[in-house]
Amino acid sequence: MERISILGFILAILYSITTELACNGHTHIGNNVQSEQKALIDFKSGLKDPSNRLSSWKGSNYCYWQGISCENGTGFVISIDLHNPYPRDNVYENWSSMNLSGEISPSLINLKSLKYLDLSFNSFKAMPIPQFFGSMKNLIYLNLSSAGFSGAIPSNLGNLSNLQYLDLSFKHPYDIDFEYSNHLFVENIEWMTDLVSLKYLSMSFVNLSLVGSQWVEVANKLPSLTELHLGGCSLFGSIPSPSFVNFTSLAVIAINDNEFNSKFPEWLLNVNNLVSIDISSSQLHGRIPLGLGELPNLQYLDLSLNFKLWGNISQLLRKSWKKIEVLNLFYNELHGSIPSSIGNFCNLKYLDLGENYLNGSLPEIIKGLETCSSKSPLPNLTELSLYDNQLMGKLPNWLGELKNLRTLDLSDNKFEGPIPASLGTLQHLETLYLPWNELNGSLPDSIGQLSQLQDLDVSYNHLSGSLPDSIGQLYQLQYLDVSSNHLSGSLPDSIGQLSQLQDLDVSYNHLSGSLPDSIGQLSQLQGLDVSYNHLSGSLSQQHFLKLSKLESLYMDSFHLNVSPN
Template sequence: MILHCDEKDESLLIKFKHGVTDPSGVLSSWSSHEKDCCRWRGVHCDNITRRVTELRLPCDTIQSVEILDKDDEKPHCLSGELDMSSLFDLEFLSYLDLSNNDFKTIRTCSNNNYSSNIHYLDLAYNYNLVNDHNNMLHQISHLCSSLQYLDLSGIDLYKEIDWLQSLTSLSSLLELHLDDCILQSNNPSLQYANFTSLKVLSLSNNDFSSVLPPWLFNLSHISYIDLSDNYLHGQLPQSKPKFLSLETLHLYTNDLDGPIPDWLGQLDQLKVLDLACNNFVGPISTTLRNLSSLLIELHLRSNLFTGTISEKNFPVLSKLKILSLGSESLIFDFDANWIPSFQLQILSLESLGPEFPPWIYTQSSLKVLYIGNSRGSFEPLGKFWKITTQIETMVLVNNSINSDISNVLLDSKVVIMRMNNFSGSVPQVSPKVVYLDLSFNNLSDISHFLCQKMKGKGNLETLFISDNELSGEIPNCLMNWTSLLQVNLRNNNLTGKIPHSIGSLSRLIFLSLEENKLSGENQFMGQISQDIDKLAALESLDLSSNLFSGQIPQSMSGMSFLEVLNLSCNNFEGKIPSGTQLQGFTNLSYVGNPKLCGPPLTKICPQDKKLPNGEQRTEADGGDDDDNSEVHSWFFMGLGIGFATSFWGVFGAIFFNRRFRHAYFRFLNQFHDIVIHKVLIRVNIAWGSYQFDLQQEAPGDAYM
């Protein structure tokens, strides 16, 4: 006899399905075609009782708040109202994961005597989720008193003033994740919180603007604490806390100050210590010398440390894989013959000086290297460039290297070398390179780079060489770089015409050539090529305020990804090609072209005008007379609008519409502290630490 799922469970799941919006058919298997609800997508049942025990329906998108911005759309995710009452009625349901969807409101059961058996609840990154009574945490803690895992990261809990008190009733809680929830109070006066079983506490990227609360240091069973990216200030307590089994402590990017307490060196289970980007002062030698031999990650960069750091500070750190050091007043003084007992995967150094630490050349496992604001010499440079061939992500920012790099071969997947006084020609790259940023240097020639004969197919997607001394013409060699998505050569001395081979860049979505000396320049002339539709992924096109002429190619009507278009103030003529794409823009995209006609302009094309008897009106009939005033009035308005639209069209829509442009915008504006530390370091932590299986228990394992 084949057992099917319980009928009551099936009806409750159907009730839940009917209350949500499912644009991509995630719940399409929840139907009469599949009678056994235990075989529905995301549903797991007990093998014996056939009662529903787990529901796993996370939306398949990136869940990192560092990459996925709150404004990103989730058109394929579950949406609408989240009716928790129907799910709580699943009496054997213990595991519920609806993370990263796009639910708008949540409705919970109003029965005060009701209690759910859910042990694992994950609603994280439903950014628009709100509770109609603004007491979501109180309801959850009351109805799910047996919770062991709770993740509400990314949900706006700004009005949950008593969030801590609401959650302290969860005495069985093992993991609590409330990252990026706009929480403001951590109750700094509270001495004890009833988290008697809590092992993982993650409260990063909130708005705490107080000292570290005493209750935090009285959590005796805690093994993981993350309070990074807040506004915490004051000093760490000098007295020894109760969390002697602590394995991970993240306090980076706060305003903490004072000396590092000695007890940090007495946590013999500590594997990850991150105090970067604070205002800690004083020497660090004693603390480093006493750190646990189990330590895997150590981040102390961007503080106010003083004194000297040498090989004597690393006597027992043989398991270290990730290291971040450096302060303006900290002196690096390593013995030239010292060979560390550790092999790093990620190394971040700031304010090196007076010399480049020779022990770095012994690190054969290094994959990520960041060096910034260096005061020291990189000599011999040949030895330095040799070690970079093993590195996958190399970042050199604001260093005084003063070197000709014409003969260097770059071989890292990601190369960011900004503000280093590099000179000579743009260096060659291997097929491995995907991201190349050489902005704000003194490079003078790009021809050798663009026309190089690469061994194998190139994979370069991003090329940024803005704000250099590039001169001469752009060679007609762009057909060698068909993988390019973004190109920025602004603010150089490039001359001549834009080469025809630019039409080979069919994947291009961003191109910046302004502030050069290109012939015809924001005043170009000629016609738009009929092959422009080959730029299939183009999202923004601004050709305003130039001397372009001829007809708008019919092929443009098929450019379905085009979201911003500005052809105003040119000499285009004829009818705007028909099609929903070009007619979807406003008349502001076309004004200032006196000979242009057709929707969305109000000017009717001659071939479309008809006399009362049904005959077509010709130009001789005076069809243009009534449009002269429109041309004059819109022309001067278009001059201003064209400039504004060209600026915001490119730098607004391109960057804000897609996920990776959000990351790029943050890269330009907060490159040093956020991207380098959070993206290159934090993202690679998972890759570095967990790939080598160095931690015995990571966040998420406590519940399991």
């Protein structure tokens, strides 16, 4: 009996303690809820919201307010996502009307569990990044990209030791609207070495001219860094080699649009995890290292518009390039001929070697049948651009085997011979540029099979014969230029079926006969040039009434007359 009394006493005490803790806990949680709600209301009160995006920010259930996410069970705010849903590269009116602006209240400090903050693509015009952001030590994600902030980036952001994602970049660097351009700059970059958890860093078009070459050593001290974006940051001078390459996690480096005047940083060849390298338009010079082709994970390489990078394309493309998808070496000083081994690039989607000094002919055959699982060469290639080189010889039939090709640009070379009929098998082709070559023969009838073709330019060649009737089957065609050839015969009546055509240039040929009446059906036509031919007849006023979008018209006044009827 005594034991039962003691047990009852203990149970009573435990009940009392549990009840008290529960009550106190409930009070504590209630206080937290009030504190979190007040912090959000104070934050909202400082904002200007012309489109009323924050109309849901009322009532007590703030975890369901737009852009707010809470931790399950506690009511602590862990995420504020108020990025503009219409970034600037979308419809301007929508972007502008959805802008948040005004002041950012320091009440955000009271959100002790906040981990995610996104204010990107808004318009905090000329406002400095708030200093108190550096006190929000639980932040894992901070995105202030293209939000209108200006001035020096506060160094106390270095206090955010848990931060994994930091984006202070500007996504529209060439915007003429000064009001929304990026005026952020960094006076000293040493504070970044304290961001020991950082995986993603983007400061593109932030002015880093005051930090010199220090950015390399600083980035090298970030052990978890996976992506580094410093495009257009006014970096200059030589790209130094770090004392010890520690970029063990680095997969993406984009340091394009700078003014380095440097050789290619060969220490990148020791970073085996690299997936993407962009050092385009950055005044690099010297030889492109062959070791780039041996990086085991490289998928994207853009060294275009450096003007003075050089190398032998045959040697460069004979490397393995196991995973390469995008290879852009446009506008440099590459020389040599393209090897047949290029067909082994089974993952390649985009190849631009335009505006170099490539010579020789395209290989008669290319490898790939034995390498690629599709049993066809370059099975994923969508764009092939070899324009403005010194390539010669005939166009090989294997061009018609590039089944996924959307753009083929071989303009401004010395190609000769006929246009291969096999090009008609490229069912996905949207752009075909062959001007400024020495091609002869007629335009193949198979050209009419290119049902997706939008742009066709074969001007400044030696093509003869007549335009095939099949050209009227190119229902998506918007631009047709066959000028400066030796074409003869009449314009086919089928040309009136090109309902999307905006520009038609057949000038400087030997075309004869009358303009077909079907020309009047080209309701989208903006430019028409039929000058310097042997065309005759008249165009009625009705033709011109139908061509309501016509902006430019060039006719040989000696042979064509405009009839008033």
